[in-house]
Amino acid sequence: MTDPLAEIGSLSAVDFDAGALFSGQPSGREIKGYAAACRHTPAIDPDYLFPAVMRDLVVWFMSGNDPLYLFGPTGSGKTSLVRQVAARLNYPVFDITGHGRLEFSDLAGHLTVDNGSMRFQHGPLALAMKHGGLFLLNEIDLLDPASAAGLNGVLDGAPLCIPENGGEVIPPHPMFRFVATANTNGGSDGTGLYQGTLRQNLAFMDRFWLCEVAYPDSTAEIQILERRAPALPADLRSTMVEFANEVPDTSISGARVVRELSALIDVTRATDLERGTLHTPDHGVERGVRERLVVAAWKQKVCFLEQGKPPQKVDCGFR
Template identity: 25%
Template sequence: MEVAENTIFYKAIGSEMDVFIHANKLKLPLLLKGPTGSGKSRFVEHMAHRINTNLITVSCHEETSATDLIGRFIIKGAETIWIDGPLTIAVKNGYILYLDEIAEARPDVIVAIHALTDHRRELFIDKLGETIKAAPNFQLVASFNPGYQKGFKELKPSTRQRFIALSFDYPAAKIETEIVSTESECSQEIAQKLVAIGNKIRNLTELGLAETVSTRLLVDAAKLIQDGLPKRLAVHIAVVEPLTDEPDTIQALKDLCDLMI
């Protein structure tokens, strides 16, 4: 669980900021859809700071359960006491709760947030036998990657229709260059070359990569270059190696990147 405190750089690529402000004002659940590293989490952190509200982020995984979100009893000394989970804390205090990669979580998580995503705005804590009305400023935001493990871990239509939704994708080359340069403090020339590499690999669909080059990976490569690591090595370890373990594909990508950098 992370609580956002400081401002964070985000470059808008459309009307997503306006959508978020209206959704927050109306307290509508918001779903962010898009590939890994396309700025979903960064966007939520930036907007929480922009509207001056507290944000609790939960990175969901296959073991994330409703108990993890709602809370549990623990033994403290000779007593058994209840500890609120991040969802309960956000509901009671009127924070934004961001469930990152919600489709990765166990099905009971969806059940837990069910009544929070409609007109009731309630959280039922079965272990306490209590129902809590969400504080006026509470908002639920979730994200998922539609292309990841397609057919295995997807949100049901009945769940998706409880949210308004925004689609994210990798930004246009000009904007992505600005992001890479700003985040890493590297030159425009280096940023442009890295973005060109990223776009080239993204278009190589024949490689069958499970995930393609994210803006995050390009920023990491730029930071390494800016810190003095040789350009080719930086691209190899920050862009190529995270994408695949197949030796032939790695070599092909390295050869491509060497030519372009």
């Protein structure tokens, strides 16, 4: 049987012009990548719109081997940004999502049973270090700080030692890159929105380049909608973005509105599928009215609750 990792070992590094690759305009600045993609390389999304912070990520790629820590609110596109930059560079990506019970063996590898015998299976971190891939650790701020400290050596550029595999030592490949994503900057969550996140060790955080990824601005959101839904009229796309921006996204009140609205949309979609009205001409208008009603109601309800007053009747502006 063909080794699925064999093609990674045969990848050859090449230099790309960073400007030509990401903006179509040659810049004379070289960035390293691979000549061809492999099965571990993310697929290129032709409709993906790179945010302005992409420049910071490209500069980081060109600068060296220091680890990168991307943080920002949920849904701001941290993981997709990393994967789409890697896709353009033909970089293989080995990713894992952090959680409170994640252990170092989940990253480095563990013994497993294969055809009745024991063998060692390398984890995503070991594979990235060995073959020159990008290791992507999502939700790193959910890790226990004591467990995360086990990565300090790797973050400093030291080889990875795996005692469980006969003391195997994996020096970092020259193309190895380490990226972490999180909702917080490592200093824990003061908003109450990201339950389970933990304050990370300062010595651990000091090893990263920190880069914040915010939500796209209104202009970028309209461009994204244009690429994703070109059949929608331009004025409708603008209205949708304006409507979305009415909902606060940095407060607990905003989170409640978004959560309740998302739940309504899911229930509505299921109901409309049942009724067979999902694609009727009036369906979009009807849903838009219902969603605006819910947002307006929740905005006022949360406002009154925060002031210690009972919710009042809501005038949503419809007659």
